[in-house]
Amino acid sequence: MTAVGPDGTAASPEHSRARRLVPSLVFIALVVAAVGSLGTPLITSVATTFHVSLDSAQWTLTSTLLSGAVATPVLGRLGAGPHRRATILVTLAVVVLGSALTVLPLPFAWLLVGRTAQGVGLGLTALMMGVARDHLPGERGAATIALLSVVSIVGAGVGYPLAALLTEVGGVRAAYGLGLVVTAIAFLAALRSVPEAPEGRSARVGAAGALLLAAGLFLVLFLAGRTRLWSQHLDVAVVLAVVAVLLLSLWTVSELRSETPLVDVRAVRHPTVAGANFATFVGGVGMYLLLTLITRYAQTPDSAGYGSGLTTFVAGLVLVPFSALGFVAGRLTPRVRKRIDAPLFLAGSAVVVGGGFVLFATARSTPAELFVAMGVLGLGVGSFSAALPGVILAVTPTSETSSVMSFNYVVRSVGYSLGSASGGLVLAAGTDAGRAFPNDGAYTTAAMVGIAATAVTTVACLALARLRAPGAAPTPASTGAVRTPSG
Missing domain, CATH: 1.20.1250.20 (MFS general substrate transporter like domains)
Known part of the structure; x- marks a missing residue:
């Protein structure tokens, strides 16, 4: 038919x-x-x-x-x-x-x-x-x-x-x-x-560059996820961190010299792409921090003096407004983006995520309040995520779409890991000896860390807006780029 x-x-x-x-x-x-x-x-x-x-x-x-x-x-x-x-x-x-x-x-x-x-x-x-x-x-x-x-x-x-x-x-x-x-x-x-x-496409994967990047990323994510290592074996953690920096530095040098780089580092160094990746990193720290705080708080039993004592399944339902409103925001973003420049839209989205932190810091005594905070987080994250690719792809050649966006995903993953780790460190610092759960005030302190992260994200996005201002001079790295409608 x-x-x-x-x-x-x-x-x-x-x-x-x-x-x-x-x-x-x-x-x-x-x-x-x-x-x-x-x-x-x-x-x-x-x-x-x-x-x-x-x-x-x-x-x-x-x-x-x-x-x-x-x-x-x-x-x-x-x-x-x-x-x-x-x-x-x-x-x-x-x-x-x-x-x-x-x-x-x-x-x-x-x-x-x-x-x-x-x-x-x-x-x-x-x-x-x-x-x-x-x-x-x-x-x-x-x-x-x-x-x-x-x-x-x-x-x-x-x-x-x-x-x-x-x-x-x-x-x-x-x-x-x-x-x-x-x-x-x-x-x-x-x-x-x-x-x-x-x-007409061609792509080769250099084994040396892939191994250097894999080893460096492994150490970064391993260190981000092992909070106990930092608190109990600080000297080992510092040595591993130095090794990770050296590996990633060697990878960067090898990529710049390679005729077949794994990631086009020159494209990633473009001010717009670099700024967007920085905003992704810091924003990822804040987003995952709040996800961690809310889900952990929701499952804290009443015996701790706070928390909702929800089962794993019911606590999982707290994520439903995050997903639902995030999806709605993502669907609406392309329409709204026709009237608002992408970096300014990103800055506004970061402010919304910050609003989720403020709600959690000031009102979290009932499951309903946690649902609201999670919904606000979903709105901010959904709109931020929908607008971000347009900023990057506006100055990226079509053939490099997968490579450049994959690098953005790696940056986001590192941000998520650090967000989860920072939440764990703050809550661990707020846990008294002999207690299984942190003090309620530790959650407020962690929320303040998240507010700071979203403030940095907002400033980074506003700086991106100045880079993309109509009067700004074009940069050589944008030559050959194919601008998408969302860019």
Whole structure:
């Protein structure tokens, strides 16, 4: 049967493919984000089921984030070449295999292997953006890229309550079983709808650069997630931090000298791209800090003198307003962006996130107040995430979309890890000896840290607005860039 367009005429094959492509791209990005977040609500259940410590169970989340951050720049470079479709399919196949390992009745070590394989899929969102920019023209492509950026974040809010409910009903294997089902569907969706990359592309992955970046990122994320190491073995932590800086510095030098860089460092150094990445980093610290504070506060029992004492599942529902309002904000952003310059819009979004911190700092005694704070956070994060790609891609060549956006994801991941770690450090400092839970005032102190982070983000975005002012001189790095409608 011939497809019919909105005007009643026969739709072209290109239009039909585009109509299938958008939901497939969004679904794949949502799945990899949700599956990546499965470790968060299951840590306690994993420790109980596999008879391991909570620190060991924490690696079901840490290993996923680490593999995602390490794999993302490699996938981004491969996605800039002629084999993007094959890269997407192979990556999803690895994720499906990893999902199967989490479900099979195997020892704990195999669960970690499976979660590590699942984390590789976190690098696919940047490739989805590259597909959208190549194959969806005009405003449709820009709106799809904005939506992909949003669902890659709000997907965590979808996975958290579902995983918690399935764990309560059928155990931890049932929750991971959900991951296997949706990743298999995502693979089939990609097989059916993702097109080949345009002709004339080329991309090579330098092994030396990839290894240097992987080692540096591993140390950064490891140190960000091990708060106990900083408090109990500060000298070791400092040495590892110095090694991480040296590795990343060597990587930067090697990338500048390489004819086939993993990440186009010169493009990343463009003032607009660098400013956007800095805003992403600091904003990521604030966003994940508030997510950590609210979910932890919601599950604190009444015996601590505060908190809501919610079960894991009900606490997961606190994330529903975050995901719902974040998605709505992402859908509305392309329309609003036609009237407001992107950096100013980013600054306004950061202010909204700061408003979520203020609400949490001043009113958090009931679950309803936590729902409201989480909803405000969702509005700010959703609009920020939707507008950010347009700022970066406005000065980025089309062929480098996947690579540059993958680097942005890495920056965001480091920000998330530091946000979670900073929250843990502040709450640990506010925990009296012999007590299992921090003092209520420690949450207020942590919220103040978040307000400071959002203030820095706002200032960075306002500085971006000055860079992009109509009277500003064009920079050489923007030569050859293809400006998207959202830029």
